Amino acid sequence: MDEPLSVLIVEDSEDDALLLVRYMERGGLCLRWERVETQAALREALVRGGWNLVISDYRLPAFDGLQALDILKDSGLDIPFLLVSGSIGEERAVEAMRRGAADYIFKDNLARLLPAVQRELREAEGRRKRREAEAAQKALEERLKEAEKLETIGMIAGGVAHEVRNPLFALQTVAAALHQKLGGREEYA
Structure with a gap:
């Protein structure tokens, strides 16, 4: 010793x-x-x-x-x-x-x-x-949870950034959904 x-x-x-x-x-x-x-x-x-x-x-x-x-x-x-x-x-x-x-x-x-x-x-x-x-395993699990949270935040931020870059996309999506809901009739197109 x-x-x-x-x-x-x-x-x-x-x-x-x-x-x-x-x-x-x-x-x-x-x-x-x-x-x-x-x-x-x-x-x-x-x-x-x-x-x-x-x-x-x-x-x-x-x-x-x-x-x-x-x-x-x-x-x-x-x-x-x-x-x-x-x-x-x-x-x-x-x-x-x-x-x-x-x-x-x-x-x-x-x-x-x-x-x-x-x-x-x-x-x-x-x-x-x-x-x-x-203790090391617990710390690693906590870091993994944080990484998963950050990944989710990153995906949301990426989606928001896309929306900001393309403001008409949301309107186009809503319009397409309404068009489909109304049966796709031309008079509403």
Whole structure:
């Protein structure tokens, strides 16, 4: 990666945060990271922006990983969210995934961390490219509508210009229509 990966770590333990960072750096990732441990600090960091990934512990003193996920979702940002826990039951893990967590990783199996990070970064990039393509398509459709409007205006303007150049044409057309309506009799010709 040319630019460092910006990782926001929601973790009350500095040692655990450093362990996550070391695993990712050993895997070849260059990181810029910040650790937050309160809801307010998480919100502030999200407002500052620039994050590629959020990794959150499940159990925090003042709130939990699902609340951290909700804060991320409420921010409207499309950032992959990985949940890390020493012990999270299957029910909680399923709930986290259902609510939008990209993955959950047990602290005693951090070998899954790097592949999960890489996968989620690829998927986030795919979503970003898809949004850009959809926006470009929408802009192109708008330009096409404008071009069609301009073409119609051009045709009308061409007809008006013809009428202006040939003022008798309208009278001739009306006279011919009347003549036909009256049965084409010579006395009205």
